Amino acid sequence: MTIFRPADSGHAVLSDHDSFVNGPPHNTFARMRREDPLARCDGGEYKDYWSLTRYQDIMTYNRNFELLSSARGIRLEDQNYEEYLARRTFQETDPPEHTRVRMLVGKAFSRPVIAEYEKTIRDLCCEILDRALSLGEFDGVKEVARQLPMRMLGQIIGVPDEDLDWLVTKGDELIASFDPEYASPLVEGDDSDEYRLLPFRSPASIELYDYAKQLIENKAARNDKSGVLSLITQPNENGEVISDTEFRNFFCLIVSAGNDTTRYTISAALHALANQPELLEQLQQADEKSFNIATEEMLRWASPTMHFRRTAMRDFELHGKRVKEGDKVLLWFVSGNRDDEQFANPFNINLDRNPNRHMAFGQGGPHVCLGMWLARLEVRLLLQTLAERVKSIRQVGKHEFLRSNFVGGIKKLPLAVELKASQVC
Numbered sequence: 001m002t003i004f005r006p007a008d009s010g011h012a013v014l015s016d017h018d019s020f021v022n023g024p025p026h027n028t029f030a031r032m033r034r035e036d037p038l039a040r041c042d043g044g045e046y047k048d049y050w051s052l053t054r055y056q057d058i059m060t061y062n063r064n065f066e067l068l069s070s071a072r073g074i075r076l077e078d079q080n081y082e083e084y085l086a087r088r089t090f091q092e093t094d095p096p097e098h099t100r101v102r103m104l105v106g107k108a109f110s111r112p113v114i115a116e117y118e119k120t121i122r123d124l125c126c127e128i129l130d131r132a133l134s135l136g137e138f139d140g141v142k143e144v145a146r147q148l149p150m151r152m153l154g155q156i157i158g159v160p161d162e163d164l165d166w167l168v169t170k171g172d173e174l175i176a177s178f179d180p181e182y183a184s185p186l187v188e189g190d191d192s193d194e195y196r197l198l199p200f201r202s203p204a205s206i207e208l209y210d211y212a213k214q215l216i217e218n219k220a221a222r223n224d225k226s227g228v229l230s231l232i233t234q235p236n237e238n239g240e241v242i243s244d245t246e247f248r249n250f251f252c253l254i255v256s257a258g259n260d261t262t263r264y265t266i267s268a269a270l271h272a273l274a275n276q277p278e279l280l281e282q283l284q285q286a287d288e289k290s291f292n293i294a295t296e297e298m299l300r301w302a303s304p305t306m307h308f309r310r311t312a313m314r315d316f317e318l319h320g321k322r323v324k325e326g327d328k329v330l331l332w333f334v335s336g337n338r339d340d341e342q343f344a345n346p347f348n349i350n351l352d353r354n355p356n357r358h359m360a361f362g363q364g365g366p367h368v369c370l371g372m373w374l375a376r377l378e379v380r381l382l383l384q385t386l387a388e389r390v391k392s393i394r395q396v397g398k399h400e401f402l403r404s405n406f407v408g409g410i411k412k413l414p415l416a417v418e419l420k421a422s423q424v425c
Contacts, residue, residue: 005347006030014051015044015076016269017178017403024306024408026347029053030333038319041089041330045159046078048319049309049328055359057318058331061310065094068310068329070367075311075406076330077201088199089249092108094365104251106370108156108228114373117155121378124151125385133389133417137396139273140413145266148378149259157254158227159215166212171256173204179403181411205252212251213244228254257407262305262375264402264409265360266382268302271410272349273386274395282351283387294351295380300358301349306334306408307367308362333359334408392418 012025019025032039032053039051052058059069071094073079084092090101107113125148132143150168154161176182177200195201216229224230232250235241242250273280283294312327321328336359338346343353348401361369369375397414 007101010055011164013044013083014041014332014405015046019409020306020405021401024303024334025403026335026338027150029332029338033335033339033341036319038321038323040321043076045326046076047328049076049330050323051330051332053332053335053339054144055336055342057261058333058336058359059364061329061403062331062359062362062367065366067316068331069094070098070310072311074310074402076307076328083196086245087200087249087417088371089246089253091253091367098101098366102366104371106229106328108231109370109374111373114377117152118375118377120155121148121152121381122385124148125381129385135417136416137224137414137416140270140415141263141267141411144382145263145413148266148382149262151174152374152378153255153259155159156227156258157229157251158214158219158224163211167208167255168259170204170208171252171259173254174200174202174208174252175260175407176404177202178304178406179411199214200252200256205248208252209248210254212248216247229235260409261369262371262378264304264407265299265302265375266377267410267413268304269298269379269383270393270415271395271399271413272298272301274393274415275412276349276393277394279349279351280285280387280390280393283383286351286387290351291384293354293356293379296356296358297349297351298379298383299360299376300337300343300353301354302409303334303337303358303360304409305362306404306406308367309330333362390417391420 006024006026006268007022008019008025008027010027010031012019012028014025032051037052037054037057043049046187050238052061070092073084074092079087090098093101106107112351124170128144128147128151132138135143150164151161153159154164154165158338159167172182197204212229216233219227219230229251232242233247283291283386301413310329310331311326312323314325316323330344336342340346342357357363361372361375372381394416395414396416399410399414400412402409
């Protein structure tokens with residue numbers, strides 16, 4: 001059973017965020033994969049760009065950072081060099097610079113380190129579901145999907161629980177700035193130099209930077225060297241330390257991207273379970289291995305990071321087209337994850353799909369998601385805890401998608417649940 005049928009005409013304008021308010025325009029992506037897998041697209045307010053939509057092409061060209069560079073920006077918008085330098089994170093760099101920074105912070109997100117959080121995450125899942133499920137009816141995004149990554153964000157960067165809601169709200173203002181519900185009122189129409197040079201061109205980054213600076217100063221005063229923020233501020237082997245700009249931008253990145261993508265994966269999973277009862281029944285019978293496989297399928301299905309932009313470093317030809325040096329090329333991971341040349345029946349959720357070489361984490365290149373092991377663990381434990389406690393779950397109102405062509409997902413999801421007579425937590 002397919003629970004999401006694309007409604008777009010097949011000719012959506014991909015640069016227009018309104019094309020994504022009912023979910024990704026998968027009819028358009030399917031047509032492009034068939035007819036024009038390297039399509040020249042209208043950039044709207046930005047310069048025109050190329051769209052790469054087939055799974056194998058994305059996987060191949062995502063590896064080739066010498067041809068398609070991240071060091072000109074990873075979003076569709078145009079930036080001059082001054083703006084790029086002021087706003088970049090290690091995401092907007094190529095090896096070897098990218099490798100240097102990634103190695104510095106990568107230890108905090110490695111699989112063995114993240115595995116140590118399993119009990120913490122399981123306890124958080126129980127606590128969050130205790131509260132949400134007792135309501136009977138609730139918004140699955142607000143009460144569940146937003147809560148878990150938000151609470152884990154506090155664990156990773158070491159901030160008090162009472163600050164988390166404010167932090168995540170500011171993160172939403174950054175990464176979801178094209179949705180009127182989340183956009184800062186200061187962004188629209190303000191082209192001052194101050195905002196032009198800020199991450200995501202948002203004044204929310206000023207507040208986040210001030211918060212991060214105070215946080216790290218307080219930790220230094222206590223000689224507290226725990227957490228990822230302390231790790232990235234330590235000198236490297238050459239005695240070099242991260243600059244204030246790099247620190248600010250990294251903090252904004254971890255608060256926004258480190259929270260939103262997992263939130264929208266969980267919301268997609270809840271939506272699926274609420275509309276296909278057989279999926280919940282399957283999870284209720286699943287063992288540990290089956291939950292790992294099911295988690296990968298939910299990640300493929302959600303595909304919250306829909307694209308990253310690259311810039312051509314020299315002319316090249318593909319599919320009979322000539323891409324010129326300096327052209328923007330968008331890698332549409334959300335399209336690759338529905339490519340029927342790679343995935344049988346890609347619009348069906350198959351919790352037994354194995355192998356499942358999806359690209360929800362930007363696989364295939366040096367920029368594979370730093371937080372992928374944390375995201376996997378959060379999604380798996382949430383699914384397990386929910387399946388242990390819920391007899392049924394159903395959608396009781398209209399869901400709403402984020403207005404964004406960059407990070408996508410369900411932002412509102414009215415649910416009703418029936419609990420089991422006995423619960424594990």
